[in-house]
Amino acid sequence: MSDAPALSCRGIRKSYRESGAVLEVLRGIDFEAAPGEIVAVTGPSGSGKSTLLNILGVLEPPDSGSVLIGGIDAWLSPEGGRAALRNRRLGFVFQFHHLMEEFTVLENVAIPLLIAGRAKAEAEEAASAILREVGLEGLTGRFPSKISGGERQRAAMARALVARPDVVLADEPTGNLDPVNGERLRDLIGQLAHDHGQAFVLATHSAVLAAGSDRAYRLASGLLIREG
Amino acid sequence: MSCPVVPPVAFRQIWSRAHSGVVRMVSMLSISGIAIGVAALLLLDAFMNGFQGSIMDFLSMANPALIVTAPGGGCLTGRDVDLVRALAASTPGLGSVSPYLEKAAVASGEGGSVAGILVRAVDPVAERGVSSLSEGLPASGSEAVLGSELAARLSVLEGDSIRIASTETVDITSSGHAVVDTIVSVRVAGVRDFGLAEYNSGLAVVSLGTAGALYGTTGRFSAAGVSLDPGADAVESSAALSASLRSEYVDSRYDRFMEAEAFLTRHENLFRAFGLERFGMTVVLALITVVALLNLSSALAMIALEHRRDTGVLRAMGATPGHILGIGFLQGLILGVSGCLAGSAFAALAILAVNRLVPLHLEDSVYWVDTLVARVDPGTWLLTMGATIAACLAASALPAASALSVPPAECVRHE
Ligand SMILES: Nc1ncnc2c1ncn2[C@@H]1O[C@H](COP(=O)(O)OP(=O)(O)O)[C@@H](O)[C@H]1O
Ligand SMILES: [Mg+2]
Numbered sequence: 319m320s321d322a323p324a325l326s327c328r329g330i331r332k333s334y335r336e337s338g339a340v341l342e343v344l345r346g347i348d349f350e351a352a353p354g355e356i357v358a359v360t361g362p363s364g365s366g367k368s369t370l371l372n373i374l375g376v377l378e379p380p381d382s383g384s385v386l387i388g389g390i391d392a393w394l395s396p397e398g399g400r401a402a403l404r405n406r407r408l409g410f411v412f413q414f415h416h417l418m419e420e421f422t423v424l425e426n427v428a429i430p431l432l433i434a435g436r437a438k439a440e441a442e443e444a445a446s447a448i449l450r451e452v453g454l455e456g457l458t459g460r461f462p463s464k465i466s467g468g469e470r471q472r473a474a475m476a477r478a479l480v481a482r483p484d485v486v487l488a489d490e491p492t493g494n495l496d497p498v499n500g501e502r503l504r505d506l507i508g509q510l511a512h513d514h515g516q517a518f519v520l521a522t523h524s525a526v527l528a529a530g531s532d533r534a535y536r537l538a539s540g541l542l543i544r545e546g
Numbered sequence: 547m548s549c550p551v552v553p554p555v556a557f558r559q560i561w562s563r564a565h566s567g568v569v570r571m572v573s574m575l576s577i578s579g580i581a582i583g584v585a586a587l588l589l590l591d592a593f594m595n596g597f598q599g600s601i602m603d604f605l606s607m608a609n610p611a612l613i614v615t616a617p618g619g620g621c622l623t624g625r626d627v628d629l630v631r632a633l634a635a636s637t638p639g640l641g642s643v644s645p646y647l648e649k650a651a652v653a654s655g656e657g658g659s660v661a662g663i664l665v666r667a668v669d670p671v672a673e674r675g676v677s678s679l680s681e682g683l684p685a686s687g688s689e690a691v692l693g694s695e696l697a698a699r700l701s702v703l704e705g706d707s708i709r710i711a712s713t714e715t716v717d718i719t720s721s722g723h724a725v726v727d728t729i730v731s732v733r734v735a736g737v738r739d740f741g742l743a744e745y746n747s748g749l750a751v752v753s754l755g756t757a758g759a760l761y762g763t764t765g766r767f768s769a770a771g772v773s774l775d776p777g778a779d780a781v782e783s784s785a786a787l788s789a790s791l792r793s794e795y796v797d798s799r800y801d802r803f804m805e806a807e808a809f810l811t812r813h814e815n816l817f818r819a820f821g822l823e824r825f826g827m828t829v830v831l832a833l834i835t836v837v838a839l840l841n842l843s844s845a846l847a848m849i850a851l852e853h854r855r856d857t858g859v860l861r862a863m864g865a866t867p868g869h870i871l872g873i874g875f876l877q878g879l880i881l882g883v884s885g886c887l888a889g890s891a892f893a894a895l896a897i898l899a900v901n902r903l904v905p906l907h908l909e910d911s912v913y914w915v916d917t918l919v920a921r922v923d924p925g926t927w928l929l930t931m932g933a934t935i936a937a938c939l940a941a942s943a944l945p946a947a948s949a950l951s952v953p954p955a956e957c958v959r960h961e
Contacts, residue, residue, distance in 0.1 A: 368959060372955040372958075375862060377858075377862055377953075377954045377955040378953065378954075378955035397866065397867060398866055401861070401864050401865065401866040401867075402864065403864075404861070404863065404864040405863060405864020406864070410862045410863070410958075412859070412862075412958050414960075416855060416856075416859045416958060418555075418558075418856050418859065419562070419564040420558035420559060420561075420562050420563075420564060421554075421558060429860070429863060430863045430864060432549070432550040432551035432554075433549065433551045433860070433863055433864045433865050433869065434864070435549055435550065436550070437550065438550055441550075463564075477863075
């Protein structure tokens with residue numbers, strides 16, 4: 319494992335203007351995650367965790383500061399370059415599974431590879447391999463509405479992992495899961511980080527999930543405070 | 547844009563069973579709209595073609611393609627006709643020549659019923675080369691072919707005989723009686739449907755010999771009909787023949803001025819009226835398609851809105867703006883092509899039904915032709931489909947752009 323960070327950011331600031339009032343959500347975030355490392359960001363609802371992950375995931379531009387993914391300054395890249403970063407280097411798990419309802423579990427998981435331009439057969443082969451890894455091999459042909467919440471979240475995890483990204487960003491992945499399923503997902507993340515050397519950044523208010531991380535931060539008043 | 551992810555996403559979103567099936571229903575409705583618009587335009591075109599074509603066919607079947615007359619100079623002589631024959635032989639596109647005489651007369655049947663008629667005297671053999679008028683008329687003898695309605699009015703059948711009186715030399719005596727000096731009796735050789743109501747109700751085709759007996763006009767003709775070779779243009783050929791006739795006269799090689807005219811130009815106003823009617827109807831029916839396109843546009847916007855979150859997720863997974871636009875345009879294309887195919891299929895079935903199974907009858911005293919047939923012009927058919935599909939793509943632009951305008955972070959934030 320190299321020491322060069324898979325993901326780093328410097329001086330991230332972000333504020334929202336809502337009906338005249340300015341809401342400063344992030345006020346200078348410096349942060350990095352090394353390959354194979356699990357970093358947890360905790361904080362109460364509304365503290366800015368999702369905002370931070372969206373900026374790190376190149377979904378939303380910061381007001382200032384830079385995001386480096388594999389050494390590339392994401393927000394200085396053109397639109398096509400940002401799309402390629404999202405596709406090849408990053409995996410996203412949302413608080414809600416956000417699987418596409420019209421596609422089966424297998425098809426959902428194959429989509430990042432189709433976006434990368436890979437052939438359907440090849441993409442679905444890789445998708446069924448990763449589904450085996452997250453323990454969903456029996457459910458590949460089901461539609462998302464026909465599986466349980468925990469299974470959906472594991473399918474979403476498989477989708478984030480299928481293109482073998484360097485960094486997986488997970489926004490409250492256990493937020494809608496019961497404790498048993500939450501622990502299972504935590505164990506799965508630990509194992510994947512170990513097996514594939516992928517960096518995980520988890521936004522969570524779950525103590526269980528934070529406890530499984532290599533490094534934990536608390537987001538308060540727009541700043542990151544190291545906790546463990 | 548041509549990426550393996552675009553087609554499946556475009557297709558599944560359109561036919562989505564999610565969102566309580568509303569999306570699927572909206573897609574079906576917009577396909578139906580396009581189909582109705584396309585079918586209306588295709589049917590209009592086919593029936594206008596058929597109507598116009600039937601009239602043109604009937605007109606040209608019962609008449610020579612070109613007619614040579616002597617303006618202001620009355621009848622043509624045999625010498626005139628010989629010149630026309632010579633010139634027609636040397637002009638490309640022109641076929642045979644057949645002179646005819648046309649005069650008004652009065653006919654009476656065996657039961658005493660009387661009708662005013664138009665006598666068309668032709669050389670039965672030569673006329674076969676230029677029109678179908680002389681069909682059923684023997685090469686010689688005092689016989690006539692009558693229009694079907696005329697025969698009914700005179701209460702005669704084939705084989706009966708009628709008397710035809712010339713109206714040229716009628717004298718009114720001092721006591722007020724009309725004295726008709728020439729009456730000939732002719733046998734009805736055939737009763738025909740000439741295709742045109744005007745001809746059916748008053749035309750009697752006789753041989754030139756019969757006309758000679760009736761009018762004493764041997765060797766004189768009203769005009770000479772000239773046939774066209776297949777594919778030759780009537781207007782161009784008549785201009786060429788007129789030019790030759792004119793130079794014969796101007797260069798003093800011939801002492802009589804004659805002129806050729808394409809028969810259909812005599813009905814120019816009719817065809818111009820058809821054109822105008824067709825244009826107006828096309829504009830009105832195209833409005834259906836315009837409404838269908840607006841409907842398509844709002845259906846696509848609704849599909850994009852229902853899949854806002856999926857769009858955000860796709861972009862988070864690395865889909866480019868090109869992919870998102872591609873999905874939107876492909877959806878417009880799918881709905882547009884489906885609508886066009888459905889509309890074509892419907893139009894084709896309707897045309898088959900009308901042409902083969904349930905003919906539409908027209909009031910022939912109003913329309914000249916008594917059944918409405920549809921004729922498909924493949925070029926216009928393809929043009930209608932192509933233009934509609936292009937318009938569908940144009941109508942997809944706004945919804946596709948709207949799908950792209952929502953920032954991806956907004957789309958994925960909420961459940
Ligand atoms: N697009 C936006 N416009 C205005 N305010 C926003 C927007 N997105 C988030 N916020 C506000 O920013 C703050 C941080 O939100 P978020 O990052 O979602 O917090 P968390 O994920 O920690 O719950 C909240 O107060 C939220 O209302
Ligand atoms: Mg959040």
